Amino acid sequence: MTPKISIGIVGGAGYTGGELIRLLINHPYANITFIHSRSNAGKPVSSIHQDLVGETPLTFAAELSNDIDVLFLCVGHGEARKFLQENTIAPNVKIIDLSQDFRLQPNTTIDNRSFVYGLPELNKEAIRKANNIANPGCFATAIQLGLLPLAKAGLLEHVHTTGITGSTGAGQGLSTTSHFSWRANNIQAYKTLTHQxxxxxxxxxxxxxxGFGEADASGKTTSELNFIPWRGDFTRGIFISSQIDxxxxxxxLQAMYEDFYQDAPFTVISKEPVFLKQAVNNNxxxxxxxxxxxxxxxxxxxDNLLKGASGQAVQxxxxxxxxxxxxxxxLKANYF
Structure with missing residues (x-):
């Protein structure tokens, strides 16, 4: 019998933390040891994630424990590095960080920990050998998976990408653009050509x-990504369209993509028009x-919260x- 993995979660009250809990309480080889949240310490997890009533007896903890195998960091951008600087995590504990703090070179290390970029379709063998994972961003996951086979063939020059995301992509904190009254019957472009x-x-x-994205000897950039993200009138999911010559x-092209993703169980190449509900509520x-x-x-x-965040973290x-x-x-797609 495969022993269960002992798991700690920091930042369990938000969207990604909640999705992670939902996945792990039903995972055959996972056991959640603690879910850390100072502001909710002592409260039942189901009092915050109310769909989990009757699903788990877990309560939020105020203290950390090193008696775990892996620690998931579901905190805001900039907070993961700060957390690791302020807390002592045992060297044998593996870390999976869902923020952007350790994704980009040369900022992928802290103390004696080095983070591997956790896109399985690109870095599967490195992930298998890793102790620390920087989980990819949601838009980044969707765009990369659409472009990786073309990059391997050296076919990318100027890429023009548009993507639309649901309101959960903005996180659980309230803002003008996450209110229902603003989102309803509304769409807006944001961070045009400057998205992180x-x-x-x-x-x-x-x-x-x-050399993708780099200037040549004359200073001219012959390959680059031009990305315009949109906020959409729905709660979850990302739809990306990338155009190249x-x-x-x-x-x-179909054969190229099918060959590239032949060992990627969650990446599917369709010959029919795709739509958001095919991916919502699954990985x-x-x-x-x-x-x-x-x-x-x-x-x-x-799904921005699953393949774009917590599902990929479990993967x-x-x-x-x-x-x-x-x-x-x-998982079952939320088709209806």
Whole structure:
């Protein structure tokens, strides 16, 4: 019998923490030892995540414990590095960080810990050997999975990407643009060409296509990602459309993508038009290729809280501990 993994969670009261709890209480090889939250210490987890009533007796803890195998950090950007600076985590405890604090070179280390970028479709073997994982961003995951096969073939030049995300992508803290009265019947572009995930995406594409995003000797950039994100009138999910110039036929491209993702259980290549509900409430990324003349458009859809956050974090945990990559992640799409 496979022994259960002992798990600690820091930041369990937010969206990603809640999704992580929902996954792990039903994971066959997981046992949650503590869920840390100073502001909710002593309260039942189901008093905050009210859909979990009757599902778990766990309460939020004020104290940390090193009697665990892995620690998930579900805290805000900038808070994970601060947390590790202020708290002593035993060297044998593995860490999976869901913030952006350790994703970008050269800032992937702290003390004696070095973080591996946790996109399984790109770094699976490195993840299996890792002790610390920097979980990818949600937009970054959806865009990268749509572009990685093209980067491996050296086909990326100027990429024009548009993506729309639901209100949960903004986190649980209240803001004007997360209020129902603002979101309802409304769409808005934001962080045009400046979104923080662009650097993360470019770093990964450069792993497969040398020089992506860099200027040549004349100072001209021959390959780059131009990304415009949108806020949408729905709660969860991301829909991405990336456009490039490409001379390959749709048949050749389809074969390229299927070959690249043949060992990726959660990345699916569809020959039919994709839509958001195919990915909501599960850990899949569904990709569709459309070729019109010399233009290629790659559509990719994910759930921002699962494949874009907590689901991918559990996928990384499975890989680190030598489990079935899909353990605890066989989820039903929210189709209706």
């Amino acid at each position: 995930h662009v650097k993360e995406i470019s770093q990964s594409l450069k792993q497969l296509q040398s 490409c001379d390959l036929s749709e048949t050749e 899949k990324c569904v990709i569709q290729l459309e070729k019109v003349g010399s233009k290629l458009v790659v559509h990719s859809v994910i 990384n945990m499975n890989l680190i501990f030598g489990l079935d990559e899909c353990a605890g992640l066989r």
